[in-house]
Structures are given as structure tokens and as C-alpha cells.
Amino acid sequence: MTTPLQKIAADVILGKDVVIRDFVNLYGCTIGDTSQIGPFTEIQRSVVIGKRCKIQSHCFLCSGVTLEDDVFVGHGVMFTNDKFPAATNPDGTLQTASDWKELPTLVKKGASIGTGATILPGITIGEGALIGAGAVVTKDVEAKTVVAGNPARVISKI
Numbered sequence: 001m002t003t004p005l006q007k008i009a010a011d012v013i014l015g016k017d018v019v020i021r022d023f024v025n026l027y028g029c030t031i032g033d034t035s036q037i038g039p040f041t042e043i044q045r046s047v048v049i050g051k052r053c054k055i056q057s058h059c060f061l062c063s064g065v066t067l068e069d070d071v072f073v074g075h076g077v078m079f080t081n082d083k084f085p086a087a088t089n090p091d092g093t094l095q096t097a098s099d100w101k102e103l104p105t106l107v108k109k110g111a112s113i114g115t116g117a118t119i120l121p122g123i124t125i126g127e128g129a130l131i132g133a134g135a136v137v138t139k140d141v142e143a144k145t146v147v148a149g150n151p152a153r154v155i156s157k158i
Helices: none
Strands: 006-008 024-026 065-067 105-107 145-148 153-157
Touching: none
Parallel strands: 006 024, 065 105
Antiparallel strands: 145 153
């Protein structure tokens, strides 16, 4: 059941017992069983969220993002899907969907992403990895690895 404070498009696929807080915008995405979506979050077309995921408030999951099962996404995490964003083409015309290439991002099972992290496109965050708060992740993160900083660097292994 949705409330007037939620914008959930008809093409959203929701698993069983999904919890969605108010002030969300969901369209064209799939959310697995018992996952939780915090307030002030947008999840775009083609995003796939696995089972038992927890997405805190103020997050942005753009098209091309996949979260496997048991992933934690802290407050204010931002995903990106374009390495070279621009409003216009060299001739000054506004860009359209055909003018850029979406790069997919995969967050594997059991990974955790700390508050305020930014995840650049085209990377994989390994199973059980931990991304520190405020990190800017610019390249793949191995499984069971802790990274932090800008750009994110390996801190330790779990």
C-alpha cells in the first residue's frame, strides 16, 4: 500500500514484506523480499535490489545499479552511471539518452556502504566489503575489504 507521500510507479516490482518510508520516488525498479527503503530516496529504472537489503534515507540509486542480497546502504549514498556527464553535445544541443553510455555498478552480497559515500560507475564492490563513510569509490573493491577516503583506498581486510 502506498501513501500520498510516496511516488511508486506502476512498473515497480516489489517482493514480499518490503518496507518503503514516505518521500520516496521509485520507478522501473525491482526490490527484493523484506528490503527496506528509507525516506527521501530515489531508485530509478532498471535498478535491482536483492532480498534483505537496507537503504537508509537520502540515497540515490540510478539506472544500472544492482545490489545483491543483504546489502546495507548508509544515509546519503550516491551512485553514478556516467563517467562523462554533460548537459549538452559539442554542437550545443541538449543531450538525450542516445548521447551517453550507462555504465553498470554491482554491489555484491553482504557489502556495506557508509554514510555519504559516492560510488562511481562501472565498478564492482565485492562480497562482504565495507566502504567507509564519505568515501569516493573509483575502482573495484575486492571481497571482504575495507576502503575509505577520496579516492577510496584499501584500509584492511575483514
